[in-house]
Amino acid sequence: MSLLVIGTVAYDSIESPYGNAPDTLGGSGTYFASSASFYTPTQVVGVVGADFDLQELDYLRAQGVDFEGLEVDADGKTFRWGGKYMEDVNQRETLFTDLNVLETFSPKLPESYRQTDIVFLANFAPQLQSQVLDQLSAPKFVVMDTMNLWIDIAMDDVKAVLKRVDGVIVNDEETRMLSGELNLVAGAKKLLEMGPRLVICKKGEHGAFLLSKDDFFSIPAYPTTAVKDPTGAGDSFAGGMMGYIAATGNSDFATVKTGLAHGSAAASFCVEEFGVGRFKTIDKAAIESRVEKIRGYTAF
Amino acid sequence: MSLLVIGTVAYDSIESPYGNAPDTLGGSGTYFASSASFYTPTQVVGVVGADFDLQELDYLRAQGVDFEGLEVDADGKTFRWGGKYMEDVNQRETLFTDLNVLETFSPKLPESYRQTDIVFLANFAPQLQSQVLDQLSAPKFVVMDTMNLWIDIAMDDVKAVLKRVDGVIVNDEETRMLSGELNLVAGAKKLLEMGPRLVICKKGEHGAFLLSKDDFFSIPAYPTTAVKDPTGAGDSFAGGMMGYIAATGNSDFATVKTGLAHGSAAASFCVEEFGVGRFKTIDKAAIESRVEKIRGYTAF
Numbered sequence: 001m002s003l004l005v006i007g008t009v010a011y012d013s014i015e016s017p018y019g020n021a022p023d024t025l026g027g028s029g030t031y032f033a034s035s036a037s038f039y040t041p042t043q044v045v046g047v048v049g050a051d052f053d054l055q056e057l058d059y060l061r062a063q064g065v066d067f068e069g070l071e072v073d074a075d076g077k078t079f080r081w082g083g084k085y086m087e088d089v090n091q092r093e094t095l096f097t098d099l100n101v102l103e104t105f106s107p108k109l110p111e112s113y114r115q116t117d118i119v120f121l122a123n124f125a126p127q128l129q130s131q132v133l134d135q136l137s138a139p140k141f142v143v144m145d146t147m148n149l150w151i152d153i154a155m156d157d158v159k160a161v162l163k164r165v166d167g168v169i170v171n172d173e174e175t176r177m178l179s180g181e182l183n184l185v186a187g188a189k190k191l192l193e194m195g196p197r198l199v200i201c202k203k204g205e206h207g208a209f210l211l212s213k214d215d216f217f218s219i220p221a222y223p224t225t226a227v228k229d230p231t232g233a234g235d236s237f238a239g240g241m242m243g244y245i246a247a248t249g250n251s252d253f254a255t256v257k258t259g260l261a262h263g264s265a266a267a268s269f270c271v272e273e274f275g276v277g278r279f280k281t282i283d284k285a286a287i288e289s290r291v292e293k294i295r296g297y298t299a300f
Numbered sequence: 301m302s303l304l305v306i307g308t309v310a311y312d313s314i315e316s317p318y319g320n321a322p323d324t325l326g327g328s329g330t331y332f333a334s335s336a337s338f339y340t341p342t343q344v345v346g347v348v349g350a351d352f353d354l355q356e357l358d359y360l361r362a363q364g365v366d367f368e369g370l371e372v373d374a375d376g377k378t379f380r381w382g383g384k385y386m387e388d389v390n391q392r393e394t395l396f397t398d399l400n401v402l403e404t405f406s407p408k409l410p411e412s413y414r415q416t417d418i419v420f421l422a423n424f425a426p427q428l429q430s431q432v433l434d435q436l437s438a439p440k441f442v443v444m445d446t447m448n449l450w451i452d453i454a455m456d457d458v459k460a461v462l463k464r465v466d467g468v469i470v471n472d473e474e475t476r477m478l479s480g481e482l483n484l485v486a487g488a489k490k491l492l493e494m495g496p497r498l499v500i501c502k503k504g505e506h507g508a509f510l511l512s513k514d515d516f517f518s519i520p521a522y523p524t525t526a527v528k529d530p531t532g533a534g535d536s537f538a539g540g541m542m543g544y545i546a547a548t549g550n551s552d553f554a555t556v557k558t559g560l561a562h563g564s565a566a567a568s569f570c571v572e573e574f575g576v577g578r579f580k581t582i583d584k585a586a587i588e589s590r591v592e593k594i595r596g597y598t599a600f
Contacts, residue, residue, distance in 0.1 A: 088482045182388045184505065186525040205484065206506035209520070216597050218520035220509070225486040257600040297516050298598045300557040 001140065003246040004113055005032045006045040006132045007122030007235065008079050008102070009052070009070060013095070014274060016085040018228040021274035025056045027079065028122035028145070031232035032239040034276045035266035036120075037063040038284040039243030043113050045069035045132065047105045049077040059280055068110045076101035089227050090204055109135040118246040120238055121165070123147045126157035133164050141251040143167040143200070143242060145234070151177045159194060166251065167198035169238055175201050185211065198256060200241070202234055210260055215253050219260045220297060222268035222290050229274045233267040236279075240266030240287065258291075265290035301440065303546035304413055305332045306345040306432045307422030307535065308379050308402070309352070309370060313395070314574060316385040318528040321574035325356045327379065328422035328445070331532035332539040334579040335566035336420075337363040338587060339543030343413050345369035345432065347405045349377040359580055368410045376401035389527050390504055409435040418546040420538055421465070423447045426457035433464050441551040443467040443500070443542060445534070451477045459494060466551065467498035469538055475501050485511065498556060500541070502534055510560055515553050519560045520597060522568035522590050529574045533567040536579075540566030540587065558591075565590035 007029025014021045029046045036042045041064035048054075048070065057067060079102045082095035107128055114137050121129040121144040129144060142165045150158050151174065158178070162168060168191055172184055178194075179187035188199040188211040199211045207220040241256070241263035248255050265287045269278045307329025314321045329346045336342045341364035348354075348370065357367060379402045382395035407428055414437050421429040421444040429444060442465045450458050451474065458478070462468060468491055472484055478494075479487035488499040488511040499511045507520040541556070541563035548555050565587045569578045 183525050183527060185523040189525070203506060206503060207518070207520075209523070216523050217600070218507070218523075218597050219600075220507075220518035220520075223485040223509070223516050223518075225483050225489070227483060254600070261600050295600065297518050300517070300519075300554070300561050300595065300598075 001040070001117040001246045001249050002043065002115070003036055003040050003118045003120070003242060004043040004045065004069075004116040005029050005036070005120045005122055005239075006107055006124060006129070007032055007120075008124070009044070009046045009048050009057075010079040010081055012231060012275065013080070013082040014085070014229055014231055015083070015095075016089065016229055017087050019274065021229070024275035026081070026231060026275055028232075028235040030060075030276060031235035031270065032120060032122055032242075033060050033065045034279040035236045035239035035270070035287075036243030036246070037065045038266075038287060039240075039247040039262075041066060042243070043069055043116060045107050045109060045113065047071040047073055047101045049101045050074050052078045069113055071105070071108070073101040073105075076104070083231065085230065089230055092230070107132050107135075117141065118242060119143070120242045121145065121161070122235060122238070126150050126154050126161045129161045130157070130164070133161070141166050141245065143169055143198075143238070145169050145238065146174060148174060148177055162191070163195040165196050167200060167256075168196045169200040169202065169234075171202045171204070171234065185209075200260065202237060204230070204233070207264060208237065208260055210256060212253055217253075217257045217260065219264050220294065222265055222294055223297070224268045224272060227271045230271045232276070233270050236270035237263035237267040239263070261291045261294050262287060264294060301340070301417040301546045301549050302343065302415070303336055303340050303418045303420070303542060304343040304345065304369075304416040305329050305336070305420045305422055305539075306407055306424060306429070307332055307420075308424070309344070309346045309348050309357075310379040310381055312531060312575065313380070313382040314385070314529055314531055315383070315395075316389065316529055317387050319574065321529065324575035326381070326531060326575055328532075328535040330360075330576060331535035331570065332420060332422055332542070333360050333365045334576045335536045335539030335570070335587075336543035336546070337365045338566075338584040339540075339547040339562075341366060342543070343369055343416060345407050345409060345413065347371040347373055347401045349401045350374050352378045369413055371405070371408070373401040373405075376404070383531065385530065389530055392530070407432050407435075417441065418542060419443070420542045421445065421461070422535060422538070426450050426454050426461045429461045430457070430464070433461070441466050441545065443469055443498075443538070445469050445538065446474060448474060448477055462491070463495040465496050467500060467556075468496045469500040469502065469534075471502045471504070471534065485509075500560065502537060504530070504533070507564060508537065508560055510556060512553055517553075517557045517560065519564050520594065522565055522594055523597070524568045524572060527571045530571050532576065533570050536570035537563035537567040539563070561591045561594050562587060564594060
């Protein structure tokens with residue numbers, strides 16, 4: 001089935017104990033497409049500025065990513081984010097966030113995107129997530145992401161999107177903020193009452209879990225010790241998961257479970273290099289090999 | 301095979317958002333035996349004071365727990381610990397620690413304990429853990445626990461015990477302290493270099509993992525949302541794991557993996573009531589039922 005992501009295409013400046021990567025290709029849409037496109041052609045909706053080097057996306061075009069929905073705003077500059085990871089790479093500090101072209105962005109889906117079946121709304125202003133849903137004719141499976149900022153300043157809009165999606169993917173902090181519950185499983189249960197039939201809770205090095213009304217599934221993080229740059233791990237996780245679901249063509253609980261395993265494997269590659277570097281050195285078989293290892297690591 | 305634990309038998313005073321439990325039966329040896337004795341008769345080495353009501357252990361005697369190794373120090377008072385859990389029950393504050401009889405305790409194993417095959421050294425001064433090992437003739441599988449205090453003040457003694465055991469069971473903080481590594485898997489790898497062939501890393505609500513030189517295994521926490529009192533969860537985990545291993549009679553990687561699942565299930569019951577209360581309301585079949593649920597929650 002066809003797959004669409006609305007997300008950012010950005011330049012990140014990253015500092016970590018393992019080195020620095022200034023002005024490196026990043027953004028939720030980029031990371032998502034980097035892993036999803038191993039599974040299925042992926043359509044990207046987003047915006048960049050006049051300063052963006054479109055050739056940086058060639059590795060994705062070669063993998064079947066469709067950038068017809070990527071607007072180039074000739075009057076603006078590309079979204080830029082700077083972050084610094086501590087010696088414990090689970091800790092990070094945001095150094096700057098320059099929204100630039102995102103300040104005035106209003107997503108318009110190309111005609112060819114409107115019939116798309118599987119949709120991922122990466123972390124974005126919830127009003128824009130709604131605008132994307134308005135332009136889709138009949139998506140079969142929609143998953144949304146969000147972040148603490150929107151939960152703080154636009155909770156009602158976040159709740160409105162929650163009512164329109166099949167699944168929500170959130171990290172532990174967001175689960176607690178959205179639900180008001182400290183226990184993550186109790187929090188995820190509350191999120192189910194807010195609309196989606198599936199909640200995916202990401203826990204970084206501790207993996208992720210999937211909850212529906214009747215079922216539960218837990219997946220560990222692949223135990224890589226070569227973590228250099230966690231930027232984009234969550235979006236790569238979502239890309240592997242949604243790519244697998246789109247390629248499989250259904251979204252029942254068993255398929256989404258296996259999707260989480262593919263997401264976990266994809267995310268484990270992401271963190272092993274700065275930016276999207278690691279995705280340029282692997283293929284789908286490499287991800288599948290880690291999926292099989294995870295299967296072994298969890299079977300008893 | 302026969303199973304022995306050296307651990308504390310104590311009175312705990314617990315405060316949590318779900319209520320208070322003053323002077324309630326606790327201690328690492330008690331929690332360990334509470335879950336291990338569902339699988340196999342368990343021998344307890346420890347000490348209590350003249351103030352201890354031995355009838356409190358009747359529920360364990362009825363389950364085949366052997367207290368010949370539990371010394372009653374007529375001149376002393378029982379070890380007492382007080383703790384307060386925050387609204388996020390993963391956070392706790394120690395209110396007091398009264399060592400009492402533990403200050404002068406020197407473990408002496410009854411003759412009938414010296415041939416024991418499977419041994420758990422619960423968190424205890426490492427010098428005393430060594431004394432126990434000195435009195436065993438030829439144990440087949442020994443696992444040790446420890447805590448931040450001993451790593452801080454008696455690291456050399458902890459290292460000496462590490463060299464003599466088959467496995468070490470530590471939480472995330474202890475893994476980082478003992479190894480000097482922030483990444484838990486990298487830390488566990490370092491612990492393998494310090495002696496044991498197996499490292500079990502407990503991560504509370506995120507479950508646990510098991511690492512050997514050649515293999516890895518991850519188990520989630522059973523997703524209970526009814527957490528009232530996390531005291532003793534780690535020792536109940538160890539009890540379920542070691543009880544299963546002793547009952548099975550071998551300690552290969554596959555058996556220990558399944559042992560972790562039993563530990564996870566046992567720990568999930570422990571936290572659902574204050575003290576050891578929940579253990580008095582369940583049977584082995586209840587634990588096994590959760591083990592099978594965990595199997596379903598991790599298979600894809």
